[in-house]
Amino acid sequence: MGPSALVxxxxxxxxxxxxxxxxxGGSLGELTRAGIAVPPGFVLKTAAFERFIEALExxxxxxxxxxxxxxxxxxxxxxxxxxxxxxxxxxxxPADVSDAxxxxxxxxxNGAAQSSVAVRSSATTEDAADASFAGLQDTYLWVKSxxxxxxxxxxxxxxxxxxxxxxxxxxxxxxxxxxxxxxxxQTMVDARTAGVMFTRSPLTGDRSVMxxxxxxxxxxxxxxGEVTPDRWVVAKITGxxxxxxxxTKLIRxxxxxxxxxxxxxxxxxLQRAACMSDxxxxxxxxxxxxxxxxxxxxxDIEWAVARGSEEILLLQxxxxxxxxxxxxxxxxxxATDPSSHVLSIFGGRR
Amino acid sequence: MNALIxxxxxxxxxxxxxxxxxxxxxxxxxxxxxxxxxxxxxFWFYNSMHFPEPMSAFDMVTAEAAYCALGAVNTxxxxxxxxxxxxxxxxxxxxxxxxxxxxxxxEIAIRLEEFKKRAxxxxxxxxxxxxxxxxxxxxxxxxxxSLPKPELPELExxxxxxxxxxxxxxxxxxDTYQKTLEGYFRMWHHHFEFLLLGYGAYMTFFEFCKxxxxxxxxxxxxRMVAGFDAEIFRPDDELRRLARCAVELGVDKSxxxxxxxxEIIASLKQKGEAGREWLKELETSRNPxxxxxxGDGFYHYHRAWNDDLSMPFASLSAYVGRxxxxxxxxxxxxxxxxxxxxxxxxYRELLATDDDRAAYDQMITLAHRVFPYVExxxxxxxxxxxxxxxxxxxxxxxxxxxxxxxxxxxxxxxxTHYELESAIIDLMNAWSTGSKPRGPEHWPQRVAExxxxxxxxxxxxxxxxxxxxxxxxDDPAIVMLWGITRESLDRWLSADSGPNQDEIRxxxxxxxxxxxxxxxxTTVDQMSRLKKGDILVCQIxxxxxxxxxxxxxxxxxxxxxxxxHAAIVAREYGLPAVVGTGNGTxxxxxxxxxxxxxxRGVVTILH
Numbered sequence: 001m002g003p004s005a006l007v008x009x010x011x012x013x014x015x016x017x018x019x020x021x022x023x024x025g026g027s028l029g030e031l032t033r034a035g036i037a038v039p040p041g042f043v044l045k046t047a048a049f050e051r052f053i054e055a056l057e058x059x060x061x062x063x064x065x066x067x068x069x070x071x072x073x074x075x076x077x078x079x080x081x082x083x084x085x086x087x088x089x090x091x092x093x094p095a096d097v098s099d100a101x102x103x104x105x106x107x108x109x110n111g112a113a114q115s116s117v118a119v120r121s122s123a124t125t126e127d128a129a130d131a132s133f134a135g136l137q138d139t140y141l142w143v144k145s146x147x148x149x150x151x152x153x154x155x156x157x158x159x160x161x162x163x164x165x166x167x168x169x170x171x172x173x174x175x176x177x178x179x180x181x182x183x184x185x186q187t188m189v190d191a192r193t194a195g196v197m198f199t200r201s202p203l204t205g206d207r208s209v210m211x212x213x214x215x216x217x218x219x220x221x222x223x224x225g226e227v228t229p230d231r232w233v234v235a236k237i238t239g240x241x242x243x244x245x246x247x248t249k250l251i252r253x254x255x256x257x258x259x260x261x262x263x264x265x266x267x268x269x270l271q272r273a274a275c276m277s278d279x280x281x282x283x284x285x286x287x288x289x290x291x292x293x294x295x296x297x298x299x300d301i302e303w304a305v306a307r308g309s310e311e312i313l314l315l316q317x318x319x320x321x322x323x324x325x326x327x328x329x330x331x332x333x334x335a336t337d338p339s340s341h342v343l344s345i346f347g348g349r350r
Numbered sequence: 351m352n353a354l355i356x357x358x359x360x361x362x363x364x365x366x367x368x369x370x371x372x373x374x375x376x377x378x379x380x381x382x383x384x385x386x387x388x389x390x391x392x393f394w395f396y397n398s399m400h401f402p403e404p405m406s407a408f409d410m411v412t413a414e415a416a417y418c419a420l421g422a423v424n425t426x427x428x429x430x431x432x433x434x435x436x437x438x439x440x441x442x443x444x445x446x447x448x449x450x451x452x453x454x455x456x457e458i459a460i461r462l463e464e465f466k467k468r469a470x471x472x473x474x475x476x477x478x479x480x481x482x483x484x485x486x487x488x489x490x491x492x493x494x495x496s497l498p499k500p501e502l503p504e505l506e507x508x509x510x511x512x513x514x515x516x517x518x519x520x521x522x523x524x525d526t527y528q529k530t531l532e533g534y535f536r537m538w539h540h541h542f543e544f545l546l547l548g549y550g551a552y553m554t555f556f557e558f559c560k561x562x563x564x565x566x567x568x569x570x571x572x573r574m575v576a577g578f579d580a581e582i583f584r585p586d587d588e589l590r591r592l593a594r595c596a597v598e599l600g601v602d603k604s605x606x607x608x609x610x611x612x613e614i615i616a617s618l619k620q621k622g623e624a625g626r627e628w629l630k631e632l633e634t635s636r637n638p639x640x641x642x643x644x645g646d647g648f649y650h651y652h653r654a655w656n657d658d659l660s661m662p663f664a665s666l667s668a669y670v671g672r673x674x675x676x677x678x679x680x681x682x683x684x685x686x687x688x689x690x691x692x693x694x695x696x697y698r699e700l701l702a703t704d705d706d707r708a709a710y711d712q713m714i715t716l717a718h719r720v721f722p723y724v725e726x727x728x729x730x731x732x733x734x735x736x737x738x739x740x741x742x743x744x745x746x747x748x749x750x751x752x753x754x755x756x757x758x759x760x761x762x763x764x765x766t767h768y769e770l771e772s773a774i775i776d777l778m779n780a781w782s783t784g785s786k787p788r789g790p791e792h793w794p795q796r797v798a799e800x801x802x803x804x805x806x807x808x809x810x811x812x813x814x815x816x817x818x819x820x821x822x823x824d825d826p827a828i829v830m831l832w833g834i835t836r837e838s839l840d841r842w843l844s845a846d847s848g849p850n851q852d853e854i855r856x857x858x859x860x861x862x863x864x865x866x867x868x869x870x871x872t873t874v875d876q877m878s879r880l881k882k883g884d885i886l887v888c889q890i891x892x893x894x895x896x897x898x899x900x901x902x903x904x905x906x907x908x909x910x911x912x913x914x915h916a917a918i919v920a921r922e923y924g925l926p927a928v929v930g931t932g933n934g935t936x937x938x939x940x941x942x943x944x945x946x947x948x949x950r951g952v953v954t955i956l957h
Contacts, residue, residue, distance in 0.1 A: 204564040207700045235570060237696040240861055241949055242567045328702040331561045332709030339473040341713050344557060345550045345826050346430055346469070347462060 006100040008043045020045045022122025022182035027317055034294040036287060037313050041186030042104050043122060048097045049157055049181045056091060063176035066161070071170035074163070081163045088158035093150055101153060101185070102146050108187060116142045116188040116255065119152035121159055125169075125179045137165060137181070141220070142188055142255045149185060156183045189313055190255060193275040194219030194304035195229055197284055198320060199236070199292045205323035207298065209233050209242070210288050214275050216266050217252025219302055219315065226263070227251055230275050234285050241281060246274045280305070283312055291317050298324055360815040360843070363389045369442055369810055375803030376442065378407045378766060378796070383414075383440040394439065394446040395815040399832055399909035400648055402889035403872065404443025404807035407800060408743065408763040408770060411534065412648045412736075413438050413445050419538035424546060424827060428472070429464035433825045443807040446816060449825040472547050476719050480544065483723070487540055487730045494533050494738045497526050500749050502781050520778040523749075527774050530742045531767060534735075541731040548720040549830040555717040558709065562701055567858060567949075574694050575717045578683045580725030585642040585655065588635040589662055590679040593669035595631045599624040605670040611659045614667075638734060646890070647732035650744070650763040654737040668900055746774065753777055754790035756797045764800040765793070808872070811936055814842050832909065833857065833930050842932040852955040854931050854938070856906070861949030862926035864904035865956065870940040885946060887938050899925050904946035906934045906953050920948075928953050 013021050013029030021029065025043035032038055056062050062084060069077055093101075109115055121137030138159040140152040159165065160181045169179060195214025200207045213222055213229040221227045227250065233243035249266050256262040276284070284303060291299050291314070298320035304313050335341055363385040368376045376384075401413065421435020434450040452458055472479060500523050510519075517525075552575060559571045596602045601624050604617040618625035636656055644661055645652030655662045669679055694714060701707050747762030755773055756762070762770060773789050780787035819839050828834050841855060866885040871877055880886060880898055886905045899905075904926040920927035926948030928934075934953060938944060943956040 201565050206563050206565040207702070208563040208697060209565045233565060235567065236700070237693055238570055238573070240567055240570060242565065242858070242861075243950065244947075330703045330705035330709070331701075332558055332713070333705045334708035334712055337470065338712040338716055339470040340466075341558075341709070341716065342469070342473070342547075342550045342554045343462075345553045345830075346432070346465060 006045055006048045006097060007104045008045055010038065010041055010043075013043060018124055019180075020047065020124075020182065022046070022124040022180075022184075023318070024120060024122035024316065025182050025184045026122075028184060028186070030294070031291065031314055031317060034290065036291060036294075036317075037311055039118075039187045039189050039313050039315065040108060041117070041184060042108065044097070044101060044104075044153060044183040044185065046124060046180035046182045048094075048100070048153075048183075051094045051097060052091070052154075052157060055094065056087060059087075062087075062161075063179075066166055066169075067176045069166065069170055071167065074167075077163050077166055077170075081161050081166060084161040085158045088154055088161070091154075093154065097153075098150055101150050104185065105146050105149060108185070116144050116259070117149060118184070118186045118188050119143050119149055119156060120184040120186065121156040122182040122184050123160060123165075123179070124182065125174050137162070141218075141261060142259045144259045148259065153183050153185075157181050188255065189304045189306045189315065191218045191304035192216070192307040192309075194302070194315075195222045195275075197288050197301040197303060198298070199288045199301070200298040200320060200323060201233070202322070205326070205328075208236050210236055210285055212276070212281060212284055214303075215249050215252065216270060216275050217254050217264075218261060219253075219304055220261055221251065221253040221263070223302070226253070232276075232281050234281055236285065236289060239282055239285060241278060244274075246272060248272055249275065276305075280312065287312060287314065295319065359818050361813050363394060363439070363441075363446070363816045366441055366813065366816065369803075369806055372442065372803035372806055374796075375407075375800045378769070378800060379410060379440045380766065380768070383410065383438060385439045385441055385446075389439065389448075390817065392448045393815070393817040393820050394448040395832070395834060396812055397438075397445045397447045397832070398814070398889045400646065400890075401445040402908075403649065404804050405440065405445060406443075406650070406763045406804060407766045409649050410440060410445075411531075411767045413440070415535045415538040416541070417447070418535065419542045420545075420827070422539065423542040427543075428469045428547065429461045430546065430826065431458045431462040431465050433827055436827065442810060442812060443804060444812045449828045451825055469547055472544070473551065473716065473719070476544075476723075480723055483540065483543060484730075487537075487735070490533060490537060490540065491730070491735055491738065494530070494735065494742070497529055497742060498522060500526055500746050502749065502777070518782070520781045523774060524778055526742075527746060527771060530739065530746075531771075534739045537731055537735045537739075541727060544720070544723045545727070546827055546830070548724040550826060551713075551716045551720040552724060553826070553830055555713040558713050559697075562706060562710070563697070566697075567861075569858065569860060570693070574690065574697070574714065575721055576690075577721055577725055578681070578686050580722065581729035582725055583681075584729070585639045585662075586665075587681065588639045589665050590669055590681075592628075592631060592635055593666055593673055593679060595628055596666075596670055597673050599628050601625055601628050602670045602674060605663075605667040607667050607671065609667065611663045614663060641734040641737050642729065643733050643737060647736040650740045650760075652736075652740075654733070656737070657741070665900065743770070746770065750774075750777065750789065753780075753787060755787070756793050761793075761797045764797040814932055815839065819843070838930065838932065852957070854906075854928075854934055854953040854955070856928040856931035856934065856951050856953065858949055858951035859927040859929045860920040860925055862904070862924065863945065863947045863949070864926045865943065865945045866903040868906075868938045868940060868942045868944045870935050870938065872935060885944055887934055887944075889935055904948065905929075906931060906938070906944075906946060908932060908934050 008017065008021050008025070008029070010029045010032040013026060014033055015026040015030045017029065018026040021043040028038050028041070029043070053062060065080060069080065105117070108117070119140040121139060123137055138156055140155065143149050143152050160179070169176070193214050193216060195212065196219070197210055197212045199210050201209050201211055210233070212232045212234065215222050215227045215229040222229045228247040229249070230247055231243065231245040232241055234241050248271050250271060251263050252266050253261045254264055287303070288299065288301060291301065299317045300320045301317045302315040304315055305311070306313065364387065366385070405413070417436050417438050424430045425434040432452050434452060436447050436449050438445055438447045452461060502519055502523065506518050555575065556571050559566050596605060601618055601621045604614050604621065604625070609617075615629070618628055640655040640662065643652040643654050644658070673679060698707055698710055701710060743762055744759055747759035750762060750773055751757065751759045755777070765773060773793065776787045776789045819836070821836070823829055823835050823839070864885065866883050868887045869880050869884045871880070871886055871888045877898060880902055882901050883903050886898070886902045888905070889908045899920070902925070905920060906927070907929045908931055909929070926946045928946055928948055928951050931953065938953070938955060945954040945956055947954070
């Protein structure tokens with residue numbers, strides 16, 4: 001199997017390749033193609049996962065056992081999850097997969113010293129194009145060596161057999177043979193500031209505003225709710241910032257020397273300072289509009305600004321799912337006599 | 351006392367006392383404007399938006415004429431279904447107003463059918479009726495301009511006698527006064543002919559936007575509707591034009607900062623042809639565009655630029671300086687219009703359904719249709735006409751002063767319009783009988799005590815509202831014209847007990863954050879206290895204060911909504927502004943450092 005069958009660079013893939021690169025990988029490729037800056041990286045395609053699981057299946061069945069689980073039988077599910085994840089950890093990667101990862105990492109670092117990478121699960125299924133698998137699979141940050149990266153790839157694959165993930169699939173009756181896992185490997189951003197952005201209001205569903213939250217350090221502190229982030233509401237069209245809440249940010253997440261993340265205090269002079277300037281908020285707004293236009297629907301975005309850099313990078317963008325599924329009833333309708341609209345003001349108690 | 355447990359009630363009208371020593375001045379206001387016991391049953395609020403200072407006896411004619419016309423149009427002409435007119439009362443020179451709602455569903459239903467026949471006709475024929483309106487207003491202005499100067503010759507001129515005119519000059523005096531007064535009342539009817547319908551069409555679009563885009567800001571909606579070429583912007587545009595003329599003609603050196611009007615004109619006259627040319631251009635601009643008052647036009651002392659050139663000349667010098675510094679004073683109207691079209695289109699695209707888009711199209715079309723009136727009428731009514739009116743009364747004041755009724759022509763404004771008529775009749779009689787008028791014995795003392803009372807009242811803060819707060823403010827006139835809602839009243843009531851004593855909330859009128867020294871300006875003549883970078887804190891800002899907008903860092907007002915003209919002009923100047931704070935002028939102390947966040951509508955007192 002040639003390397004391109006196993007590895008896809010962001011610039012070469014898109015959402016149409018979802019079955020090979022997963023939702024997350026396809027989305028990062030799509031963003032790259034749309035001209036949005038994302039941390040550079042590649043996807044280890046589902047073919048690699050298939051090669052690995054084929055070896056496991058040859059020893060004893062995997063997918064068949066998952067599919068035979070009752071969705072409600074948590075005991076059996078927990079039991080099976082533990083056994084499968086142990087098997088994943090104990091089984092070495094096929095040599096060509098292992099090589100492909102090492103070569104791609106070398107190309108990613110482009111001759112420089114190996115930089116840290118994020119290793120992210122990117123699951124996919126043929127059964128439902130919009131299955132998000134959101135938050136069900138593992139992500140590993142600040143992975144430092146090739147060896148670690150290879151181990152984390154197996155961990156990601158194994159997370160497809162976590163209790164939550166299997167339960168999610170059983171409840172939806174997905175065919176196990178159609179479920180696979182790609183893995184995104186991406187340069188870590190040593191974030192000065194990071195956060196999230198919704199391209200519509202999470203509070204009211206208003207499509208005309210974007211809500212941005214951000215804090216010092218890595219975005220994990222914001223996503224994990226460990227800090228009250230600064231918050232902005234910005235008009236999508238005019239750029240007017242209607243809400244600017246600068247909070248007291250006591251802690252931030254930074255990369256730990258040994259790999260992974262550690263929590264450190266925010267220096268006093270930064271605690272009450274805005275973590276993004278108004279100009280940066282406007283840049284984010286422009287990026288959000290571009291992404292939203294590209295996908296044609298509201299997005300839920302993770303972003304970061306690297307230390308010593310001005311550039312805003314998108315770490316992830318996925319469709320907003322809360323308001324989008326609500327059927328919105330029209331607020332108004334055309335009237336036979338347009339003047340009659342004014343009765344909403346003059347016509348009596350509303 | 352626990353400030354948090356406050357009844358949801360303002361003081362009753364009966365508990366509001368006339369300031370001791372001013373009782374006689376209070377009694378001068380007509381009986382029907384005095385609070386009575388029955389008024390305790392109703393809700394009233396202080397109209398500090400239109401009448402921020404105590405009103406002299408004559409100036410109350412503006413409240414009377416305006417509410418008379420507003421009420422007639424609402425109650426009997428367009429038949430607004432849920433509201434009649436607005437009553438007014440005067441105490442300590444302050445004007446309190448209260449709306450009359452229609453609450454009986456059967457009556458609302460009857461009025462609704464009438465409203466459709468009347469108001470919808472106006473919407474359908476808006477352009478034609480508005481063209482007609484402008485012609486009517488210009489005719490009314492022309493009539494007022496052609497009224498004779500009030501004078502009483504020693505003997506009737508021979509020409510009048512030979513012409514067989516048959517009425518003597520004293521009758522002409524009486525006739526002129528009555529026509530002057532009649533014209534003012536008529537002007538206010540014209541003023542309200544379209545006003546509520548115009549605001550209503552705008553509010554319809556506004557509320558639709560708020561439903562479709564719950565987090566859209568007021569000023570964004572205003573930007574979608576506001577025009578750029580309304581008459582109210584013309585005076586300032588003329589100043590920009592004159593500044594360019596001065597530079598092009600090479601007479602810009604005459605416009606030194608701090609030079610007086612006389613010095614500038616004298617210097618121009620020494621500049622030969624170019625100077626004369628510029629002065630010709632000035633005359634072109636003055637008629638009619640300098641007929642703009644430095645205030646809202648509701649007080650006799652809100653003089654027009656034409657009467658006091660120091661205001662426009664101060665900004666002229668500033669504009670010349672900016673041109674010489676390389677700045678362009680050009681207002682890019684086409685660019686602004688293109689931006690407006692873009693915003694309207696982009697919001698349209700965000701709407702969820704085709705139904706919404708169809709409704710949006712209809713509503714914004716209607717809003718654009720009515721808006722030239724909403725923006726334009728003020729120049730003709732509150733400025734041009736009002737200025738003619740007060741100047742005519744001033745001429746009567748001059749005549750009466752010359753006959754010893756009081757020391758100064760301006761004293762005429764201490765008489766009610768009834769009293770002024772009686773003084774004129776007194777003079778008319780005396781001229782005809784050849785005896786002395788009685789006025790000189792009667793008026794000087796009254797004028798003096800009323801002037802003294804006005805000074806006392808101005809120092810007396812007054813309650814923002816009186817009586818029990820209604821459950822809902824359902825009167826579209828009050829909501830639209832004064833921005834008074836249940837929420838704003840609650841904010842006023844809790845003003846002294848909020849969690850943050852240093853924070854004052856109002857309506858976000860123009861985004862931007864500024865810090866500076868607060869200057870509390872309650873009368874027009876205090877404006878000279880403003881230094882560069884100060885923050886103006888006032889009861890209401892006025893668009894004709896535009897020249898000082900170049901100087902100040904931000905503006906805060908007690909009253910006003912995001913559609914007030916002040917808000918529109920603030921956006922034009924990019925000046926951070928928070929309006930409708932309720933009591934900014936009393937909570938902020940002169941000289942304090944404050945921060946104005948015009949995007950959030952928050953003013954913070956810094957220590």
